[in-house]
Amino acid sequence: MTGPAATPLLDIRRIYVEPAAATLPRGQAVLARFPAAERIEVASHWRIPALREAEPEDYLKPKREVLVLGVKKGLPFRPNGRSADFIAPSSSNGCAIACAYCYVARRKGHANPITVFANIEEILAATARHAAGLGPKREPNQVDPRDWVYDLGENGDLSVDALISDNVRDLVALFRTLPNAKGSFATKWVNPDLLGYNPQGRTRIRMSLMPAGLAKLLDVRAAPVAERIAALPELHRAGYEVQVNFSPVVLREGWEAEWGALFEQLDDTLPAALKDQLAAEVIMLTHNAALHEVNLAWHPRAEEVLWRPDIQEEKRSESGAVNLRYRSGWKGRWLARFKDLLAARMPYCRVRYAF
Template sequence: MRNTRGDHLLDIRRIYLEPAAAELARGREILERYPAAERVEVDSHQRIPELYGDEANVARWVRIKTEALVLGVKKSLTARPNGRSSDFIAPSTANGCAMACAYCYVPRRKGYSNPITVFANIEQIIGYLGRHAGRQGVKPEPNQVDPHAWVYDIGENSDCSVDATISANVRDLVELFRGLPNAKASFATKYVNRDLLDWDPRGRTRIRFSLMPAADAKLLDIRTSPIEDRIAAINDFVAAGYEVHVNFSPVVVRDGWLADWALLLDTLGDALSPAARAQLAAEVIFLTHNDRLHEVNLGWHPKAEEVLWRPDLQQPKRSQTGGWNVRYRTGHKGRYVTALTDLIADRLPCCRVRYAF
């Protein structure tokens, strides 16, 4: 093993488990991995009062992420069409995260805590994905996602690099897609897990390392791998057989933001091998924030809200869940997007921008 199973992120002391999950092979493996953890049976991984929806948990935000693990069964298996990061969003094998990025949208759904939930019915999920990919056949024409393969995002609601420190679910998915001639897996990550270098993906898994200026990451990317470590890992992952893209995300507009992005692009360009340059592409995603997450953050990390919550730059839009999302104002945002994509073209011309919004 190349790392320590994420032990600096996780100190699992309590496992909330659905009894059905404990009966499955993957569930038993996870329970055996943490033999000293207290086990608490729950009716549903989605309804655990002491984890979700309790405002008092704001004060224990990071502690809960560190000490709690939820073990459940994924009941709804669907591959949703996407069209941006991927062609389809795969059924998740996990959700939640041990990291604590201040802009993360997952707490908006779960309430005041979002520790990792792992789904034990991996064989069922893999079987569904294999059949779904088989039904798609050959991709009829290129699109911005990929010219040849149907791409499935396997980490929409979690960070697969961290999930891989808990169970073999992510490795099982990489091995599945390694054998699918018409499909690829894809996931974004902020954590460098070098155990993945031994998995022989054969070009069928795309890792998207999320990058932002170091000053932003220090404030916003809590408990993640440093930006310099993520950049340093790119060449190694390309050499190990992964397709590696970058996510410039989220882009936060503040004083000096473009100058800091120029420095990041120069640093990235200097670090890339010829092989990494040849296959590089990027997604550019500007910040979207939320009033409920703003209130959560004020309880544990108010400093972040000085750059995330900017009514002078943002406009509100009612979300599907009844809250308010805020994003940079129409007209202004278009200029921000153009400024950054022009900067990428100038400073890192080898990097194709797949989409920017």
């Protein structure tokens, strides 16, 4: 299992540090990992004017060169019911990958580089208490038939975070000890270090996939799709529960042939033991006007396929945000066609949920 060999994903040259984070063991370990980086003290990991005021065109540089080190203040557990039963308090926020459709909040700056939370012990302890309070899962659901599942990486990519600190290793170790709970995260990166974490089936990795040509346009700085697929058998052998995340499904001319080729590549690559337990999420594209404006400044070609008002309509999300989604009625037909294509080539791949 080898990671991408292109331009280094991370070349940390500047670290914005909350003073409290620098006093914690994990914060000190992160600072020691990047001894040559400039350190700038900040009162809050969210309020960093230098990031917020960066030029819109200079989108990728902060993701590669900037790290934020903070303390996670609130530790809520939000019910989910789709990817997981609960969204756990995150051990990070932001991402070094630059997917053009990314919905992650950009409150600390338009590029939203990684923030690592140094108070990992508090996060681990809160998660253990929450799982203990739930007791056994009484009824199976589409998330998991037996265990409560916690999404650990809603705000970033944990395979990338593992390049920076041991937070991810600690989370995987925690779930080995919880008899009624699993951790889960989606990723677009190939990090060989994860193979040594000994998850014992208690952590689910959902590899995000789309057709390779589309990923080259939209999944900027992510691992190539062929490398993500090649990593799946190795992650399974290492003890992870491996699933796939077909996300986002972006509609353009020839989309059926593109996805059919991806399903064929997966079917030819995956071993029987992995196929026997494989499940998928299918998520149709969601976009919005604010992200459209950001992308026009740094990656306008992406908007040729993401911004399609001819086949999209506005819809208010549960959080109150106004998003663009494929038009009602048509979206259902396209989603049904997608699921038919998947079933024809990979009938063993159960669709856990789709929307």
